[in-house]
Amino acid sequence: MKKALAIAALLLAVQAIAWSQAKKPTIMVVPADAFCERNGYVQQVEAMGAVTSTPDYSRAMKENADIRTLVSAMADFMAKNDFPIQSLEQELKRIQTESAEMAMMMGKSGSEFSETPLERLRRTAKADIILDLDYEIHRVGPRRQVSFNLQAIDAYSSKIISGNTGVSSDSNAPLTSLLEESVLSFKDNFLSGLQHYFDDLFANGREITVTILRYDSCPFDFDEEVEVDGDDVDFDEWIEEWFQDNTVNGRFTTATSSANMLRFNQVRIPLYSQNRKGVDVAIDADDYVKPLVKLIKKQLNVPVGATPRGLGDVWITVGDK
Amino acid sequence: MIALTVLMTVSAVSVSAQNKDRRKSFQSWDNYEITTEKVGVDGTKFVKVWGFGKTVDAAVMNAKENAVHACIFRGIPGSATAMSTPPICPNPDTLVSNEDYFQTFFAPGGPYLAYVSMTTDGVPSGTDKRKVKGGYKVGIYVQVMYDNLKRKLEHDGIARKLSSGF
Amino acid sequence: MLKRVFIIAIAVLASSVQLAAQAKVRDVVTSDYNRNSVSFVVIQRGDSNDSATSAAVAAFNPGAKFDINNIRTKSVRIRKSRDEAVLQTEVNEAVAATPFARDILGAIFNRDSNGMMDDKTVRYRGNYDAKDQDVINARAARIGEDALGDLGYALVKGSYVVLVDYYDIERHVDKKGNVSYSTSARGYAYRIGLDDGTMNDFYEQCWIYDDDDQATRSAKLTAFQNLAIDMVPVASASSYSSSETVQGAASKCLSGIVTGLENNISAWEVAVAIVGTKPLRAKIGTKEDLYNGARYRAYSYTEDNNGNLKSVPRGYLRATEISSNTGMSIGETEPSEFYQISGLANIEEGWTIKQSNDARIGVMLGPRFGAPGSVMVGLDADWLLNVSTNGTMQYVLGTLALDLGNLNYAPILIGLGYGYGLHLTRLFEFMPYGLLGLDHIGVSSGDESNDRFLRESALVLEPGIRLCANVAYPLQVFSKMGFDVVLPLGDLYRYYNNYVGHQTGLAVEFGAKWTF
Numbered sequence A: 001m002k003k004a005l006a007i008a009a010l011l012l013a014v015q016a017i018a019w020s021q022a023k024k025p026t027i028m029v030v031p032a033d034a035f036c037e038r039n040g041y042v043q044q045v046e047a048m049g050a051v052t053s054t055p056d057y058s059r060a061m062k063e064n065a066d067i068r069t070l071v072s073a074m075a076d077f078m079a080k081n082d083f084p085i086q087s088l089e090q091e092l093k094r095i096q097t098e099s100a101e102m103a104m105m106m107g108k109s110g111s112e113f114s115e116t117p118l119e120r121l122r123r124t125a126k127a128d129i130i131l132d133l134d135y136e137i138h139r140v141g142p143r144r145q146v147s148f149n150l151q152a153i154d155a156y157s158s159k160i161i162s163g164n165t166g167v168s169s170d171s172n173a174p175l176t177s178l179l180e181e182s183v184l185s186f187k188d189n190f191l192s193g194l195q196h197y198f199d200d201l202f203a204n205g206r207e208i209t210v211t212i213l214r215y216d217s218c219p220f221d222f223d224e225e226v227e228v229d230g231d232d233v234d235f236d237e238w239i240e241e242w243f244q245d246n247t248v249n250g251r252f253t254t255a256t257s258s259a260n261m262l263r264f265n266q267v268r269i270p271l272y273s274q275n276r277k278g279v280d281v282a283i284d285a286d287d288y289v290k291p292l293v294k295l296i297k298k299q300l301n302v303p304v305g306a307t308p309r310g311l312g313d314v315w316i317t318v319g320d321k
Numbered sequence B: 001m002i003a004l005t006v007l008m009t010v011s012a013v014s015v016s017a018q019n020k021d022r023r024k025s026f027q028s029w030d031n032y033e034i035t036t037e038k039v040g041v042d043g044t045k046f047v048k049v050w051g052f053g054k055t056v057d058a059a060v061m062n063a064k065e066n067a068v069h070a071c072i073f074r075g076i077p078g079s080a081t082a083m084s085t086p087p088i089c090p091n092p093d094t095l096v097s098n099e100d101y102f103q104t105f106f107a108p109g110g111p112y113l114a115y116v117s118m119t120t121d122g123v124p125s126g127t128d129k130r131k132v133k134g135g136y137k138v139g140i141y142v143q144v145m146y147d148n149l150k151r152k153l154e155h156d157g158i159a160r161k162l163s164s165g166f
Numbered sequence C: 001m002l003k004r005v006f007i008i009a010i011a012v013l014a015s016s017v018q019l020a021a022q023a024k025v026r027d028v029v030t031s032d033y034n035r036n037s038v039s040f041v042v043i044q045r046g047d048s049n050d051s052a053t054s055a056a057v058a059a060f061n062p063g064a065k066f067d068i069n070n071i072r073t074k075s076v077r078i079r080k081s082r083d084e085a086v087l088q089t090e091v092n093e094a095v096a097a098t099p100f101a102r103d104i105l106g107a108i109f110n111r112d113s114n115g116m117m118d119d120k121t122v123r124y125r126g127n128y129d130a131k132d133q134d135v136i137n138a139r140a141a142r143i144g145e146d147a148l149g150d151l152g153y154a155l156v157k158g159s160y161v162v163l164v165d166y167y168d169i170e171r172h173v174d175k176k177g178n179v180s181y182s183t184s185a186r187g188y189a190y191r192i193g194l195d196d197g198t199m200n201d202f203y204e205q206c207w208i209y210d211d212d213d214q215a216t217r218s219a220k221l222t223a224f225q226n227l228a229i230d231m232v233p234v235a236s237a238s239s240y241s242s243s244e245t246v247q248g249a250a251s252k253c254l255s256g257i258v259t260g261l262e263n264n265i266s267a268w269e270v271a272v273a274i275v276g277t278k279p280l281r282a283k284i285g286t287k288e289d290l291y292n293g294a295r296y297r298a299y300s301y302t303e304d305n306n307g308n309l310k311s312v313p314r315g316y317l318r319a320t321e322i323s324s325n326t327g328m329s330i331g332e333t334e335p336s337e338f339y340q341i342s343g344l345a346n347i348e349e350g351w352t353i354k355q356s357n358d359a360r361i362g363v364m365l366g367p368r369f370g371a372p373g374s375v376m377v378g379l380d381a382d383w384l385l386n387v388s389t390n391g392t393m394q395y396v397l398g399t400l401a402l403d404l405g406n407l408n409y410a411p412i413l414i415g416l417g418y419g420y421g422l423h424l425t426r427l428f429e430f431m432p433y434g435l436l437g438l439d440h441i442g443v444s445s446g447d448e449s450n451d452r453f454l455r456e457s458a459l460v461l462e463p464g465i466r467l468c469a470n471v472a473y474p475l476q477v478f479s480k481m482g483f484d485v486v487l488p489l490g491d492l493y494r495y496y497n498n499y500v501g502h503q504t505g506l507a508v509e510f511g512a513k514w515t516f
Helices: A002-019 A033-038 A057-063 A065-080 A088-105 A117-125 A175-204 A235-246 A285-300 B002-027 B056-074 B099-105 B111-115 B146-155 C002-026 C050-058 C088-096 C100-108 C120-129 C132-140 C144-158 C196-206 C214-225 C246-264 C404-409 C491-500
Strands: A027-031 A042-047 A050-055 A129-140 A143-154 A160-167 A206-214 A225-228 A231-234 A253-257 A261-269 A272-274 A280-282 A304-308 A313-318 B034-038 B045-053 B116-118 B129-132 B135-144 C036-044 C066-068 C075-077 C159-173 C179-192 C231-243 C271-276 C280-282 C295-303 C309-319 C336-340 C352-355 C361-370 C375-387 C393-403 C411-425 C428-441 C457-472 C475-488 C505-515
Touching (some): A027 A057, A033 A050, A033 A057, A033 A129, A057 A065, A057 A088, A129 A175, A129 C196, A143 A175, A160 A175, A206 A285, A225 A235, A225 A285, A231 A235, A235 A285, A285 A304, B034 B056, B034 C132, B045 B056, B056 B111, B056 B116, B056 B135, B111 B116, B111 B146, C036 C050, C036 C144, C050 C075, C050 C159, C088 C159, C088 C179, C088 C231, C100 C159, C100 C179, C144 C159, C144 C196, C159 C246, C179 C246, C309 C375, C361 C475, C375 C404, C375 C505, C393 C428, C404 C491, C428 C475, C428 C491, C457 C491, C475 C491
Parallel strands (some): A027 A129, A206 A313, B129 C295, C036 C075, C036 C159
Antiparallel strands (some): A042 A050, A129 A143, A206 A261, A225 A231, A272 A280, A304 A313, B116 B135, B129 B135, C159 C179, C179 C231, C271 C280, C295 C352, C309 C336, C361 C375, C361 C505, C393 C411, C411 C428, C428 C457, C457 C475, C475 C505
């Protein structure tokens, strides 16, 4: 009976959200780092004096027909389930045109919180779920076999929603057949993983991480008392109170609490919030902390900045922007 | 008149007994083997499934029911080159809470037959046809129209759509 | 004493039956049959017969049911006199010293002088071996019919070499000066000792890809040269034949060896499921070398409460109409027809039938009364010529009857005939027949004249009917009734017959029949 009630409640909750005609999460397929590295789709990037290699997605998409086969096979079944896949290629083009602007904006805050290409991609493409796709073609004498590894990653929390690994038949059949067989092989498991994730999302909200950093110019330590609305409260406790009031079911974890840093993870935020016009909009970590930033600024009269790192991670700096 | 009444009572009792039997078997319906043969063509599951019946034909029908049952409630185990398939209704309470729906769905000649097609060449043969106590046990190759079945159950409100809630 | 012996004999018999039954439980007969590939290799002894025997083996084709691996090694040499057969251990040594497995893989994968291989043959064989169920399954799978060729990889494990040894080759000269040769032969079959692991090792270590660099290539070439895969002895079979030439006699032995090996190698016996009844049909035919009269045994399956599977023999059947199925399957193979010849139950759809070769020769023994002699013992034989789907069978008949009442005159009846068997049910055969024979009464005498045999004989015409009933096939009981017309051919017969008393009249014979 209890179970039945719980289900009814869940269904009701789902229904309530359905009535609000909420925005669907967007999904994007991205070749895995390991795949890019194995196939030489990497570029050397110099940042802060060190040379690092990062995946070159546009080359991977342009030069590898197999990955396009896989992406279109996946796009096909996702479209059938009313979840069109966001095109990585189009996103990359958009980012390219934006890159000049981005370069000009660099250095404004000393480039200390630079994003990796993937983080930037995640943030600008606003994909809620990244499908990290890796596959390898093995030769078994005259036959070939595809081994695949598809991870669906929550772009907000970077947590793996569902992992699917397996192998295709070993056959002399055309490679496209083997690749499509792989996609059909993991399709339903993958969809079931997504369903599970959505169920959790509706019940408990999105999961993000918020980090608050203290700059030297900040007049107080985080473990010191500050004056809020005429009362003296510990800064860290005050912040925690805010999270208790503003998370789904008050769920979050304080991971670090020190004089210079507060870190909150598994922060469950609502999927949507209403904008000024009262329309439901999906929010990310950056949107979510805006009221908090405003509040700190207003109450304590210090400069506060917020820097998103992807959709589900945001750094708030107190004492400087 | 009395005879008629008695006859009707007897037949009613026997019908209700049959229903009871069926309901009983419905809830303990889990005793069958199913394996993924290969990755099926788009939208289908290609499996080998076993059924039991007093005759070979009855066993074949039972195997078809089992194949659809597995897709809805139990899922299909994978094989070396095919991943496992999750059930369309993973919630264990679905069968009980929608019993009437599934009684109709799995009735003899019921709608379930539209989602399963046997690909065994002719009748089950060789070791796939076994005489067992009380009848026959047969193994058949079938294609289950998994995607169509899923859509049907979503449409009928039994299974939830992936996009429901958005 | 006699009673004790009897009891012991019964006990021994019962326990041996039980043992045999236990052995049967272990091997479940299945309908899985895939084509095998063979190579015939001659054992040379280093004598003058080597060239003739080698030529016979080189020219031999074991039939449509086998694929041929054209391996490089055509002969091995065992130095031993041809007066005696080589021993299995000697053949094992010779096989171990020859890289047969490497030869077979090289032949199957079309290995060229650069060490490059391909899978054209394997894919062809996979497609050719594919059954209707394989084709239907392939259509249901995403990979599709491309995967049918992949079935060929599993066939590599069914590669055999048969080493043929000829011994006791003898030259015969008859009275007229005609020369003929006879030879005994024994074939030793070995299967390639491959499993999935060794097969993968072979691909990994020896398969050269187009993009391999020179160092990798030479490493793989070396690996191929060092490939050590055993050949596993599986069976042997003997044969004997004679002909005008050594090569002719050697050739004639080979099909007998194949039949003998078929009886000993289960994987060589064709097995398939019955796809229809009335008439019985199964999807085999010329591709499996099926011929009219070929005998198969039917099996059904039972499973006990613990899930143990058992195959239960359910009677024999013979092929009647043979379908031509030598093309690639498209899922609609035309079946051949069969007639059930034994078993209490009707053979059902789905049961397995498995090749069970016989010589199609029935031998009958029993007393004979009436004509031409009053009390005789008859030894009859029939050789099955042809079977039809409706159960008619044509036989060549042979008969031999000895007059027991006048043994000192050695009266003997020999005859040849033809019978047309009809089956209303498989358990009973009703056969009208006709025999033409000679009734010979021979007494030892000094008469050496050429026509003496005929003078001592009478021509016998015997039209009749024979009835056969199954007891426990191949054991049957029979009775036959014929009318013997005795036409004396010579004076001596008439003379002796005064004492023997053979005459025209009704003959009745009954007894037991065993089919070999």
